[in-house]
Amino acid sequence: QKEVEQNSGPLSVPEGAIASLNCTYSDRGSQSFFWYRQYSGKSPELIMFIYSNGDKEDGRFTAQLNKASQYVSLLIRDSQPSDSATYLCAVNPPDYKLSFGAGTTVTVRA
Amino acid sequence: GAGVSQSPSNKVTEKGKDVELRCDPISGHTALYWYRQSLGQGLEFLIYFQGNSAPDKSGLPSDRFSAERTGGSVSTLTIQRTQQEDSAVYLCASSLVGVSPDTQYFGPGTRLTVL
Numbered sequence: 001q002k003e004v005e006q007n008s009g010p011l012s013v014p015e016g017a018i019a020s021l022n023c024t025y026s027d028r029g030s031q032s033f034f035w036y037r038q039y040s041g042k043s044p045e046l047i048m049f050i051y052s053n054g055d056k057e058d059g060r061f062t063a064q065l066n067k068a069s070q071y072v073s074l075l076i077r078d079s080q081p082s083d084s085a086t087y088l089c090a091v092n093p094p095d096y097k098l099s100f101g102a103g104t105t106v107t108v109r110a
Numbered sequence: 111g112a113g114v115s116q117s118p119s120n121k122v123t124e125k126g127k128d129v130e131l132r133c134d135p136i137s138g139h140t141a142l143y144w145y146r147q148s149l150g151q152g153l154e155f156l157i158y159f160q161g162n163s164a165p166d167k168s169g170l171p172s173d174r175f176s177a178e179r180t181g182g183s184v185s186t187l188t189i190q191r192t193q194q195e196d197s198a199v200y201l202c203a204s205s206l207v208g209v210s211p212d213t214q215y216f217g218p219g220t221r222l223t224v225l
Contacts, residue, residue, distance in 0.1 A: 032212065034213065034214075036216075042218070043201055043216040043217060043218050043219045044153070044201075044216050045216070046213060046214075046215065049213060088152070088153065090214075092212055097155060097158060097166060098143070098155075098212075098214055099155075100145075100152050100153040100155075101152060102151070102152035103152055
């Protein structure tokens with residue numbers, strides 16, 4: 001089992017809709033959880049992090065964490081064409097080494 | 111500096127040649143990471159530095175790969191006798207360990223093409 005798994009894409013949503021991205025992780029001792037966005041040909045950039053159970057909102061983005069279920073998600077509200085990118089889930093277990101999922105590619109249709 | 115920088119941005123080499131990739135982390139960041147990303151794939155961890163020491167080299171794919179960090183700052187990833195399967199984007203990231211959460215910031219990457 002991979003350490004971090006993301007729902008396979010690609011995910012296509014119409015402009016203005018909500019894009020929902022899911023991520024599960026295997027190390028129950030993981031402490032911090034990150035969502036990175038990567039545009040084609042570019043390096044990953046941090047969107048947000050979460051380390052407490054519940055929701056964390058930042059603009060149109062909401063991260064949700066459920067440690068009991070070992071599940072973290074990212075919601076993108078009012079999706080825009082500029083949100084079209086690959087979204088990487090990353091998990092920080094106690095041994096510091098950040099583990100990345102394979103990514104989910106999102107396409108927002110105008 | 112303002113962000114992580116890497117050089118060169120692109121490198122084309124012939125099979126069997128050695129290459130050196132450089133990473134300048136964010137000033138003051140004590141941790142430095144190297145990753146590899148093949149076309150359409152996720153990030154593959156290569157090596158981690160805390161200061162000048164590398165407590166985790168487990169991700170280096172073979173003994174042709176080595177890395178060093180000097181002065182707790184600049185790091186160099188060296189690939190000897192390059193092979194075509196080494197073609198990928200090599201990403202460097204840095205973080206300020208000790209601050210929770212340990213957020214990694216990425217450089218623009220070096221695209222390596224081995225002919």
